[in-house]
Amino acid sequence: MNSLRKRLFIMLAVATSLIWLGAAGWSYMQTKKEIEHVLDARLQEAARMVASLVADGPVAQSQGPVSPPVLQESASYQRQLACQLWSFDGRLLARSSGAPDVHMSELPSGFSDSIVNGEVWRVYAVEDQAKGIRVLVGDRLGLRQRLVAHLIEGLLIPALLVVPLLGLFIWAGIGQGLRPLSSLAASLRSRGADDESHVDGAAAPTEIRPIIDALNGLFSKLATARKHERDVTAFAAHELRTPLAGLKTQAQVALAAADPAMKEAALRQILVAVDRSARLVFQLLALAKLDAGLDMGREEEVNVLALIEEIVEAAKPAQRERRVSLDPRLRGLVIRANRELAALALRNLHENAMIYSPEDGVVQWGLGAGGTTIFVRDEGPGIPEDELPLVTDRFFRGRHKSVSGSGLGLAIVALALGRMGAVLHLRNRLDGPGLLAEVRFAHASR
Amino acid sequence: MRVLIVEDDPILLDGLAIGLGLAGCTVDAVSGCADARLALETSKFDVVVLDLMLPDGSGLDLLKEKRAAGDLTPIVLLTALDRVADRVKGLDTGADDYIGKPFDLDELVARVRAAARRGEGRAEPRLKSGGLELDPARRSVTLDDRPVNVSRREFAVLLALAERPGVIKSKTELEDRLYGWQEEVESNAIEVHIHNLRAKIGRDAIQTVRGLGYRLKAER
Numbered sequence: 261m262n263s264l265r266k267r268l269f270i271m272l273a274v275a276t277s278l279i280w281l282g283a284a285g286w287s288y289m290q291t292k293k294e295i296e297h298v299l300d301a302r303l304q305e306a307a308r309m310v311a312s313l314v315a316d317g318p319v320a321q322s323q324g325p326v327s328p329p330v331l332q333e334s335a336s337y338q339r340q341l342a343c344q345l346w347s348f349d350g351r352l353l354a355r356s357s358g359a360p361d362v363h364m365s366e367l368p369s370g371f372s373d374s375i376v377n378g379e380v381w382r383v384y385a386v387e388d389q390a391k392g393i394r395v396l397v398g399d400r401l402g403l404r405q406r407l408v409a410h411l412i413e414g415l416l417i418p419a420l421l422v423v424p425l426l427g428l429f430i431w432a433g434i435g436q437g438l439r440p441l442s443s444l445a446a447s448l449r450s451r452g453a454d455d456e457s458h459v460d461g462a463a464a465p466t467e468i469r470p471i472i473d474a475l476n477g478l479f480s481k482l483a484t485a486r487k488h489e490r491d492v493t494a495f496a497a498h499e500l501r502t503p504l505a506g507l508k509t510q511a512q513v514a515l516a517a518a519d520p521a522m523k524e525a526a527l528r529q530i531l532v533a534v535d536r537s538a539r540l541v542f543q544l545l546a547l548a549k550l551d552a553g554l555d556m557g558r559e560e561e562v563n564v565l566a567l568i569e570e571i572v573e574a575a576k577p578a579q580r581e582r583r584v585s586l587d588p589r590l591r592g593l594v595i596r597a598n599r600e601l602a603a604l605a606l607r608n609l610h611e612n613a614m615i616y617s618p619e620d621g622v623v624q625w626g627l628g629a630g631g632t633t634i635f636v637r638d639e640g641p642g643i644p645e646d647e648l649p650l651v652t653d654r655f656f657r658g659r660h661k662s663v664s665g666s667g668l669g670l671a672i673v674a675l676a677l678g679r680m681g682a683v684l685h686l687r688n689r690l691d692g693p694g695l696l697a698e699v700r701f702a703h704a705s706r
Numbered sequence: 707m708r709v710l711i712v713e714d715d716p717i718l719l720d721g722l723a724i725g726l727g728l729a730g731c732t733v734d735a736v737s738g739c740a741d742a743r744l745a746l747e748t749s750k751f752d753v754v755v756l757d758l759m760l761p762d763g764s765g766l767d768l769l770k771e772k773r774a775a776g777d778l779t780p781i782v783l784l785t786a787l788d789r790v791a792d793r794v795k796g797l798d799t800g801a802d803d804y805i806g807k808p809f810d811l812d813e814l815v816a817r818v819r820a821a822a823r824r825g826e827g828r829a830e831p832r833l834k835s836g837g838l839e840l841d842p843a844r845r846s847v848t849l850d851d852r853p854v855n856v857s858r859r860e861f862a863v864l865l866a867l868a869e870r871p872g873v874i875k876s877k878t879e880l881e882d883r884l885y886g887w888q889e890e891v892e893s894n895a896i897e898v899h900i901h902n903l904r905a906k907i908g909r910d911a912i913q914t915v916r917g918l919g920y921r922l923k924a925e926r
Binding site for chain 2: 494495497498499500501502503504505506507508509510512513516517522525526529532533536
C-alpha cells in the first residue's frame, strides 16, 4: 500500500464504517428494547381491558367460542393480538379470531414466552379471582421482530445509500488535502537536470515544510558538489591539455627549425614535457586508487628511515645536482601503517621538495619534536601564505609553479596521510627560503 | 609583427615563443597577468596571445580590463577550456579569436596573422603598394611579379612600412616591431636594413623623412 491517498482513504473509510455500524447496532438494540417495552405494555393493557369487559359474577358454562374479529387491520400487521378467555376450570370461554385454541401460557399471571403450534408467542396473563376467569393476551414474536426489522431497515437504507457518497467525499477531500504534495511533486518533476535553485516553500503547509527544507538543503549540497566537480574538471582539462599543447608545439618547432641547436633544445623540452605528463598520469592513477578507497593491504610495521632511503634511491637519476640529507635520528622510528600508503605520501613529499629545491639546494629529512613527527624541508621558494590552505586541493597550482608540477602531489599526500590517520602540516621556513612539511603519525614508536 | 604571449606553462611558452619567432614574429613572452599588464602598458603589440587560467588571475579579467580601458590590441585567447559556452564568453568579452589547447602551431600563427590584419583594418592577406607585393604568410616579397629575396628582419621592416604606405614610421617604432625586450638593438640596425631593402626594391621605394623616420612611397 504505497499510496498515501489510498492509505488515508482506507483508514478513514474503515473508521467511518465502524462508527456507523456501532451506531446502527446500538440503535437496533435500543429500538428493539423500546418496541418490546411498548408492545408488552399494550399486551398488559389489552388483557386488563378484556378482563374488565367480562360481566361481573362467576362465569357460567361455556357459551361456545366467541367469534370476534372487530377490525379489519392492515395486511402486514393483521391480527397482531390474540386473546383467550379461560375459566379457572380450564375451559376456553372465548378467543379472538387469530388466537389458537390451546393454552397460550401456563402461567396464571404475568408475562411469559411460549411455543404454540410451532410459533413463539409473547403472552400476558391476568386472573380475576372474583369472576373466575383468566385472560391471556399474546402476540407473535415473529411479528415483533418484523416490526423491529422494518424500523431498522428504514434507518439503514438511507445510510447505505449515503455510504458511497461519503466515500466519494472522503476520497475527494483527501485529494484536496494532499494537493500541496502533488504540486511539490509536479514542480520537482518539471525541473531541469541542472536546475539547482531552491523550491519555494513559503506557501507550503507546515507538514511539508521539513521536506522542502531538506530538499533545498540537498539542492545546495548538490550545487556545491557540482561546482567543485566543474572546477576540478576545468583544472584537470587545463592540466592535461596544456602539457599536450606544449608537447605538440615543441614537436612542431623541432620539425620546423633549421638550426640544429634549436631543434635539440625543442627535443629536450619534449622530453621534459613527456616526463611531466607521465608523472601526471601516475599521480592521477594514485589519486583514483585513493578515491576508490581500494584496500591497499594490511597495516604493518614500517621503518621510516628505510622507506625514505628507498624513495631517495629510486628518485635519484632525476636529481644529480641536488643533495639530500637524512637525519640519523630517524633510525628506529617505526610506524604502524599501510606500507604502500606511507610510501605514496612520503614519495610525493620528497618529489615536491626536489622539484622546488634550487639546483644546489639541500633537501633535509629530519625528526620533529616528540619523536613521532618527521619533516622534510627544501630551499625552494616556499608557498605564499595565502595559498597554504589551498595547496592540498586538487590541481591547485599556486604562483610558484614548477615545470613538472601537476597540482596533484600535495593533494595525494594529504589524502594518503588522512587514510593512515596521520596529519600533514605545511609551513614556510623561518630560517630562510623554503617549505617545511611536517607529518605527525598516529601510530609511531621508537 | 610584434606578439605578446601570456602563458604560464614554461614549456608551452618556450615553444610558442620559438614557433612564432620562426614564423617571423617578434615575440615577448610573459607568464602572468601582472607581467602582461606591464608589457601592454610599456610597448605596443600587434597581437596578444593570452592564456585564460593564469596563476595570478584570469586572462578573461585582463581582457575585460584592457577593453574597458579602450585598448584595441587584437587578442587571441588560448585555453584549455574549450566548451562552446567558454568560447562564447571569451569572444563576447572582447577577444578577437579563440583557440583551444592543444592546437596546431601553424593554425595559431595563421590566426595571429589574421588578428593582426584585422587590427590594421584590412581583410586582404597580402599587402600591395604599386608593383610591390608582400605576403606575410609566406614571408615573400615580389616586385612587378618578380620574387625578391629579403631577410627576416628586412621583411619585418618592409611589412611595417607597407601596412600604411605613405605614413611615416619612426626609427623607434620600427625597432619596436623588430626586437623584443631581451634582444640587443644595434644603433644603426634599421639604417642597414633600409639600405639593403633599397638595393633590392629600388632606391626611391623607401623615402627618408629627416628627423622623423621612413615611409613607403605611396604609389608609383
